Amino acid sequence: MENKDFLVVNRRGFFRSAGVAGVAVAMGTVMTGVPKTAAADINALIAEQVGQGNITMDKVVVDTPDKAENGAMVRIPVVVNHPMEPNNYIEKVAVFVDDNPKPFVASYTFFPESGKVDIEFRLKMAKTSTVRVVAKNNTGALFGFSKKIEVAEGGCSG
Amino acid sequence: MTIGSPKVRVPTTPVKKGEMVNVKTMIQHPMESGLRKDKESGETVPAHFIVSVKAVYNGKPVLDAVWTGAVSKNPYLGFTLRAEKTGPVEVTWKDDKGQEFKASETITVA
Numbered sequence: 001m002e003n004k005d006f007l008v009v010n011r012r013g014f015f016r017s018a019g020v021a022g023v024a025v026a027m028g029t030v031m032t033g034v035p036k037t038a039a040a041d042i043n044a045l046i047a048e049q050v051g052q053g054n055i056t057m058d059k060v061v062v063d064t065p066d067k068a069e070n071g072a073m074v075r076i077p078v079v080v081n082h083p084m085e086p087n088n089y090i091e092k093v094a095v096f097v098d099d100n101p102k103p104f105v106a107s108y109t110f111f112p113e114s115g116k117v118d119i120e121f122r123l124k125m126a127k128t129s130t131v132r133v134v135a136k137n138n139t140g141a142l143f144g145f146s147k148k149i150e151v152a153e154g155g156c157s158g
Numbered sequence: 159m160t161i162g163s164p165k166v167r168v169p170t171t172p173v174k175k176g177e178m179v180n181v182k183t184m185i186q187h188p189m190e191s192g193l194r195k196d197k198e199s200g201e202t203v204p205a206h207f208i209v210s211v212k213a214v215y216n217g218k219p220v221l222d223a224v225w226t227g228a229v230s231k232n233p234y235l236g237f238t239l240r241a242e243k244t245g246p247v248e249v250t251w252k253d254d255k256g257q258e259f260k261a262s263e264t265i266t267v268a
Contacts, residue, residue: 100228102226105225107224111220113215114221114240115239118238119221119235120234121233121234
């Protein structure tokens with residue numbers, strides 16, 4: 001899959017999460033109050049972190065539940081199935097939550113000496129949103145993962 | 159709230175050369191994003207969060223993290239590295255007020 005598909009997934013996720021907006025679309029009315037972090041802006045934020053290019057939806061695995069009880073502490077384990085050799089390694093991983101007031105959450109820079117990209121941390125989600133993880137290797141190739149995570153109670157301070 | 163108490167955990171028993179080793183780190187920090195309003199006063203709580211975490215093993219960087227206020231409070235960070243030889247894993251956290259925290263543990267390679 002390429003970048004275009006990445007966008008499509010994003011839009012779908014967005015409509016699902018924005019119930020009111022979804023109804024507006026169904027009634028054929030013009031949507032208002034579209035969050036600033038809709039597709040185009042998220043892509044700009046991703047480009048800022050890892051550069052532009054097609055994102056292959058492969059190699060990045062985030063084993064997190066579909067629902068988070070507490071938006072203040074959502075566990076994000078990230079594994080990238082890619083070699084970590086001197087001339088062929090993952091250089092950077094960036095994490096985004098589309099519907100947070102500030103979608104860019106964290107970035108992690110790796111080295112061949114890292115041995116493996118296998119990290120875990122916890123992030124805040126203001127509300128139900130798509131979470132995205134994008135990995136860049138040393139040649140600039142991009143790999144991605146995205147998933148909608150439902151939040152029962154928002155972290156309110158994302 | 160408490161700030162500090164940086165902790166690094168590595169395997170307590172010797173590992174083999176080339177083995178992937180899990181490193182676990184934790185620090186007490188409010189991770190205030192600057193976007194949250196105090197429930198009682200209604201005032202915005204000022205930003206105060208960790209902006210970077212760096213891990214060095216045997217003098218070589220193995221992980222550099224950039225964090226924002228969207229990382230959870232008292233942040234946990236686990237990562238993996240390839241054991242080469244006996245030596246320390248040194249982790250440094252820095253927050254947006256310039257405060258620095260350090261912790262270190264030695265990985266023993268049999």
